[in-house]
Amino acid sequence: MSASLRFSGSAYSVPKPTSLQRQWASPALLSFAAFRPWSSSCISLRRCCESRVFKVCCQGGNVDVVQRNEFEAISFGEAENQLTCVMKFGGSSVASAERMREVADLILSFPNERPVIVLSAMGKTTNKLLLAGEKAVSCGVTNVDTLEELFFIKDLHHRTANELGVDRSIVDGHLEVLEQLLKGISMMKELTLRTKDYLVSFGECMSTRIFAAYLNKIGVKARQYDAFEIGFITTDDFTNADILEATFPAVAKRLNDDWFSDPAIPIVTGFLGKGWRSGAITTLGRGGSDLTATTIGKALGLREIQVWKDVDGVLTCDPNIYPQAEPVPYLTFDEAAELAYFGAQVLHPQSMRPAREGDIPVRVKNSYNPNAPGTLITRNRDMSKAVLTSIVLKRNVTMLDIVSTRMLGQFGFLAKVFSIFEDLGISVDVVATSEVSISLTLDPSKLWSRELIQQELDHVVEELEKIAVVNLLQHRSIISLIGNVQRSSLILEKAFRVLRTSGVNVQMISQGASKVNISLIVNDNEAEQCVRALHSTFFESELPELDQIDSTY
Ligand SMILES: Nc1ncnc2c1ncn2[C@@H]1O[C@H](COP(=O)(O)OP(=O)(O)O)[C@@H](O)[C@H]1O
Numbered sequence: 001m002s003a004s005l006r007f008s009g010s011a012y013s014v015p016k017p018t019s020l021q022r023q024w025a026s027p028a029l030l031s032f033a034a035f036r037p038w039s040s041s042c043i044s045l046r047r048c049c050e051s052r053v054f055k056v057c058c059q060g061g062n063v064d065v066v067q068r069n070e071f072e073a074i075s076f077g078e079a080e081n082q083l084t085c086v087m088k089f090g091g092s093s094v095a096s097a098e099r100m101r102e103v104a105d106l107i108l109s110f111p112n113e114r115p116v117i118v119l120s121a122m123g124k125t126t127n128k129l130l131l132a133g134e135k136a137v138s139c140g141v142t143n144v145d146t147l148e149e150l151f152f153i154k155d156l157h158h159r160t161a162n163e164l165g166v167d168r169s170i171v172d173g174h175l176e177v178l179e180q181l182l183k184g185i186s187m188m189k190e191l192t193l194r195t196k197d198y199l200v201s202f203g204e205c206m207s208t209r210i211f212a213a214y215l216n217k218i219g220v221k222a223r224q225y226d227a228f229e230i231g232f233i234t235t236d237d238f239t240n241a242d243i244l245e246a247t248f249p250a251v252a253k254r255l256n257d258d259w260f261s262d263p264a265i266p267i268v269t270g271f272l273g274k275g276w277r278s279g280a281i282t283t284l285g286r287g288g289s290d291l292t293a294t295t296i297g298k299a300l301g302l303r304e305i306q307v308w309k310d311v312d313g314v315l316t317c318d319p320n321i322y323p324q325a326e327p328v329p330y331l332t333f334d335e336a337a338e339l340a341y342f343g344a345q346v347l348h349p350q351s352m353r354p355a356r357e358g359d360i361p362v363r364v365k366n367s368y369n370p371n372a373p374g375t376l377i378t379r380n381r382d383m384s385k386a387v388l389t390s391i392v393l394k395r396n397v398t399m400l401d402i403v404s405t406r407m408l409g410q411f412g413f414l415a416k417v418f419s420i421f422e423d424l425g426i427s428v429d430v431v432a433t434s435e436v437s438i439s440l441t442l443d444p445s446k447l448w449s450r451e452l453i454q455q456e457l458d459h460v461v462e463e464l465e466k467i468a469v470v471n472l473l474q475h476r477s478i479i480s481l482i483g484n485v486q487r488s489s490l491i492l493e494k495a496f497r498v499l500r501t502s503g504v505n506v507q508m509i510s511q512g513a514s515k516v517n518i519s520l521i522v523n524d525n526e527a528e529q530c531v532r533a534l535h536s537t538f539f540e541s542e543l544p545e546l547d548q549i550d551s552t553y
């Protein structure tokens with residue numbers, strides 16, 4: 001092994017041509033490469049098996065490097081150089097062999113970084129696994145091997161391995177166990193939350209194995225890790241587990257020790273952990289790979305956490321509701337956390353916590369459009385010009401109106417109501433209160449089973465009716481206006497003008513102490529139209545200058 005990759009300097013010092021394809025063939029980069037032996041190695045690493053670039057590398061005078069490393073892994077970095085950043089790629093970023101190749105290119109286009117890579121399952125694999133599990137419950141053991149979802153998952157992973165030129169046996173063991181597991185579910189005729197977590201874990205376990213094998217194949221030394229084997233310790237709340245503090249030192253020790261003794265890019269399964277009591281595989285809730293990434297970022301004290309998605313960053317609203325939504329260039333951890341918690345699918349609701357605790361910037365980028373600046377999330381940002389940052393919609397919310405059966409002056413009413421929620425383990429999102437009444441929203445979408453939701457709701461109402469008159473209102477939406485609540489009068493004035501024009505009645509409103517969020521509750525069937533109208537008012541029409549606003553309000 002003669003060549004090694006050496007990294008130094010800042011992450012964004014590498015020239016970034018407009019397309020990756022051009023980047024690899026770009027004369028500018030080749031001359032850049034000629035000055036830095038490790039960066040030319042990067043080119044050879046990626047393309048050493050492809051004759052076109054092999055030739056380009058020869059022209060660049062790197063024949064030696066290319067030939068020597070054609071089928072062997074280059075050791076990555078010098079041992080004393082620590083890992084620098086974490087790069088998380090979501091399901092859409094690694095949905096196919098082609099996408100995995102592009103992600104590998106992308107990683108190598110940051111030669112100054114020594115990254116930890118976190119991957120989600122390929123494309124929609126998690127959904128397919130869950131569907132296969134649900135079907136297995138009732139399809140009969142002999143029919144499991146004909147489940148179309150199982151066929152799809154096998155075909156996707158085998159095809160991807162073949163197309164990347166890695167040995168498909170890398171996933172064969174997992175695919176066999178997966179089929180056995182589905183047969184087990186079929187025999188037992190039940191799919192518990194614990195089994196669900198084990199079932200979906202196959203997605204991340206396979207995507208990371210294929211990707212690590214591919215990196216090694218192209219000459220970039222990589223090492224695959226199952227998060228549940230390297231210290232991701234969680235609560236035993238299957239399907240929605242919380243990461244425990246013990247995780248941070250354990251993960252840091254394992255990744256650092258391995259890196260220092262034998263440097264190789266760590267490729268870690270997102271979304272997965274190990275329950276501290278059960279020892280079983282747990283998951284961190286849908287979209288949980290973001291949380292895996294920020295946990296690693298904090299554990300290792302990395303310089304930056306990058307989450308690579310299929311959009312140009314966090315947008316002014318969900319592009320599925322409003323395709324003209326624009327990227328938001330800067331956010332604070334508080335804004336991002338609020339936005340994620342109130343339903344913006346782009347970030348996992350808990351993912352900002354480790355980043356905020358470790359004060360590590362998070363960059364949300366588009367793996368389909370790497371040159372787009374994305375969104376940078378940090379502790380503070382300049383709020384002097386900020387009014388509204390983003391509009392978030394959370395659908396299918398249940399609202400409760402709870403009125404005390406005793407009259408005014410009753411102390412302890414709020415405490416009693418909240419202790420009922422605590423006892424039942426139900427989380428409350430938005431609250432508005434008076435002395436004798438409370439309106440609040442619950443979030444049933446956090447639960448995975450519909451039956452359970454109804455049962456739980458019935459139970460809540462039953463308990464509350466012992467002390468209050470309860471009105472249960474379903475099919476509501478929370479519209480969250482994330483922004484500068486110092487400008488709340490302006491935001492509310494404009495928002496209510498829009499809502500009045502649209503003929504929409506707001507059923508509850510809450511402006512919390514967070515200083516970044518105003519929540520409005522409306523009917524589900526009016527919500528999308530409201531979001532579109534609010535978006536065009538706040539983001540597409542000129543807002544008055546802030547000086548003017550100040551004198552008006
Ligand atoms: N405010 C928002 N900004 C950006 N994307 C959003 C927003 N709200 C919803 N989304 C959706 O989130 C998706 C990205 O999140 P996700 O699917 O979890 O990404 P990944 O699987 O790549 O991690 C986008 O494709 C978009 O449809």
Ligand SMILES: N[C@@H](CC(=O)OP(=O)(O)O)C(=O)O
Pocket residue numbers: 089090091092120121126127203270271285286287288289290
């Ligand atoms: N694969 C898991 C975890 C995850 O984070 O996925 P994504 O990054 O694609 O949202 C899920 O679908 O929930």
